[in-house]
Amino acid sequence: MTERRPRKDALRNRAAVFTAADTLFAQCQSPDGVTMADIAAAAGVGKATLFRAFGDRTGLIRALYEARLEPIMNAVADGPPPLGPAAPPLERVPALLDAVLCLKLDNRHLALALEQTGADNPYATAHYEGWHALLRDTLDRIPGLADSDFTAHALLAATRADLVAYLTDGKGTPREELREKLAKFTASVLNTGSGQGQAAEH
Template sequence: MGTGPVDGAPARRPRKDAVRNRAALLAAADDLFAHCDSPGDITMSDVAAAAGVGKGTLFRAFGDRSALIGALYAARLEPLEAAVAHGPPPLGPGTPPAQRVPALLDALLCFKLDHRHLVLALEGAGADSSPYRAEHYGRWHALLCSALAGVPGLADPGFTAHALLAAVRADLVEHLAGECGTDREELRSRLREFVERVLAGP
């Protein structure tokens, strides 16, 4: 006879120390990525030491560096995704595409500006580093496709969604904001003008 939980029985809650360690590890990783020179410099040992736990605790909580980065990214993105799914205009459902699409891209740009090194680390994490295969990319692409489908005369919402998301890729944001020194408001203005031209059509 198996020793697993009986069907219908409540799942075991994580121990309080495990929950506490996970929160400490996420906070430590967040701080390290926010203040590093390069996201590639941050190791699992760095995160464990900053959180005051052993490496074994870190690996038990997240498995590997890619999973840690993914969990931190998801936690930071959660408020934005909640606003997109359930919030009021201009991000929330029911907003006309001409207002919602620029608002979605602006919100995503601001998120990437606020978390530049974390997002760069996410896109470079793991053996398969293609951002196009990431779950979060698929969600945003589908969201933009849905909104763009309501734009009159737009022939290919799928390709247009890819093109718009390319304008807020982490490496491009880092190049413009970090290497070129373009300030936040100028980047937002340029993106808004670009999106408006795309939506206006030929």
């Protein structure tokens, strides 16, 4: 059976919705203030169109975040080092964390909105569970490292969207300084030394 392709107008609407939502989340004071009605109006589509395509606001947020995450996940799945699976774990772990941090730096309010979709538990989202499993499995490959499960949680805590927003918007920490601090913290956790595990440039 031939798989049905989305209609061109549906694809155009989806692109318009993503562009509108990106802009609204980037410009808002709080992600809670971005509503489905706001996104529909900015995209020039009806609210019914949004609900048909995404189910609800949570579905739209997840779809948009997954679209922004897709290039990183493609690199993680089969790309070259430092993100790809062939990278040594001491190189891959800091690269994975840097990729998460950069994504959240570029999409702070969207990332905050995503973390708030976990019924007051950001650790219950599929997004978090996926990154935790990837990081844990990579940490498992480091000889002598104890409790990779907890270590993965601890390292990911340094990339939480609320912390990233606080440090950048609230404290004025420059992007590159925050990336460097995360790289040094990761190196200290992995005991690789400050000269190793340097974040890849994005």
